[in-house]
């Protein structure tokens with residue numbers, strides 16, 4: 001082992017139980033997150049084959065999040081399986097009423113510890129890499145394996161340093177940085193890698209912005225993303241429900257401060273980005289790598305199949321594309337900072353198309369309501385909902401009809417993602433808000449001054 | 454283990470899990486109907502099924518199975534009667550899910566996929582990591598040496614169960 005290690009290598013080394021044949025290792029898992037949609041097959045395997053045995057129930061957390069409240073009997077059954085199991089096996093449960101999208105709720109409760117390992121049967125578990133954690137999605141059977149054994153098998157990924165210098169400016173947000181990373185790497189360019197984000201731009205991001213960035217690491221095919229721990233991380237952790245208190249917190253924080261890459265650590269690859277060159281970005285295609293500047297056009301070399309699905313012509317200015325719906329929500333962009341930014345755009349204005357605002361957790365919802373943001377959204381004519389994944393996976397509260405076109409603060413624009421035949425354009429919450437007002441893809445800068453009551 | 458059958462040629466890259474099994478079919482505990490909906494997120498799939506009704510081996514472009522972690526993608530393929538997939542590359546979680554369910558994934562050299570897509574049928578020798586196409590050509594692929602055991606013998610969970618004493622000892626020594 002060389003003296004200088006990447007941040008990822010430090011977390012990996014601290015959790016490696018044993019190397020396994022091939023490039024694999026047995027990795028200890030500190031936290032396993034189980035939710036109603038993809039958790040039940042894992043629960044069933046553990047219950048039927050292993051008598052419900054869990055490695056350590058205190059390391060598990062169960063969340064009803066994807067369809068809350070259940071929309072029909074079959075999703076109600078899924079939620080019921082999760083809550084019945086969690087109660088029976090002594091697993092911490094966040095149920096209807098104190099629910100939230102797991103990748104939003106887990107950090108806000110202090111359930112992701114800097115430098116820890118986390119698995120969940122959801123690909124956007126990479127969001128938690130913002131905390132210097134090795135957090136990644138697995139299938140239901142691998143989830144069952146982690147529940148049973150407290151560990152999982154991981155093929156050691158390579159590490160790519162994504163060095164982002166300078167500052168976001170000119171209306172570009174963390175979402176535009178995330179879309180920029182995915183566009184530069186391509187939809188599969190990160191395959192086999194952990195993206196280790198570094199640089200003064202990352203240091204200047206809030207934890208919420210780092211989560212937005214790490215959230216989309218999977219959209220480049222990467223195993224996950226990871227950010228160094230700094231004072232921003234530590235002040236976020238302070239006072240969280242499951243964070244240690246007093247002396248214990250200071251001791252923990254001292255250990256967390258070591259969760260940075262060593263100077264001179266060697267990387268397998270590097271991507272350099274100048275944040276000053278990033279601009280507000282919108283996807284035109286059918287994967288998150290197919291994006292263009294908001295002020296630009298659908299590219300002339302755009303993939304024909306994607307254009308056919310999206311019913312777009314090359315050369316079309318993005319800001320001329322008419323919309324049927326706007327959605328602000330999801331584990332990418334539905335935290336309090338996202339809602340504040342969207343509300344600032346919508347304040348004193350009216351939406352021109354059906355607009356749905358879905359907070360990322362009930363805690364976010366209550367905070368937003370303390371600040372009066374719900375009035376801003378509703379005065380603008382938007383629908384203010386309870387927390388859930390909802391429209392993002394096309395399951396409830398805003399599913400698209402075939403041919404409908406939606407601008408969305410989410411992370412996936414796959415064909416049919418938000419409803420069979422539906423078309424999705426990904427953008428930041430402020431661009432979604434401005435587009436909701438104009439009824440077409442639009443920039444906040446082109447809105448007329450709001451009519452103040 | 455030998456998988457033999459006709460090819461289902463999906464000549465496109467980045468076939469994601471929402472296309473293999475759209476999210477709207479995940480809202481149920483009942484996994485039996487998944488096969489019926491396999492690839493229902495792919496425009497024009499009915500025509501391909503009509504031409505290749507009995508195909509059991511999917512051949513596709515790079516990055517097959519991108520996107521979500523849903524193991525339902527593998528279960529849908531199996532429910533539809535597919536037993537293997539051949540592509541230049543697979544998304545990580547999909548590939549792991551395939552291994553854990555005994556679904557054979559063959560990552561072949563990028564320049565070999567056109568021959569596979571053009572073939573009518575193939576015979577995959579999993580242990581030998583080799584594919585024999587009906588035109589007599591052979592294509593090699595590499596399996597992860599550990600996970601290959603799960604494909605051949607099943608038993609991912611049994612393997613994990615057997616590790617528990619060592620994992621507990623490791624955790625005790627650490628704290």
Ligand code: SF4
Pocket residue numbers: 066101102103122124329330331332388389392393410411
């Ligand atoms: S909000 Fe969307 S992307 Fe995030 S966990 Fe829910 S369904 Fe997945």
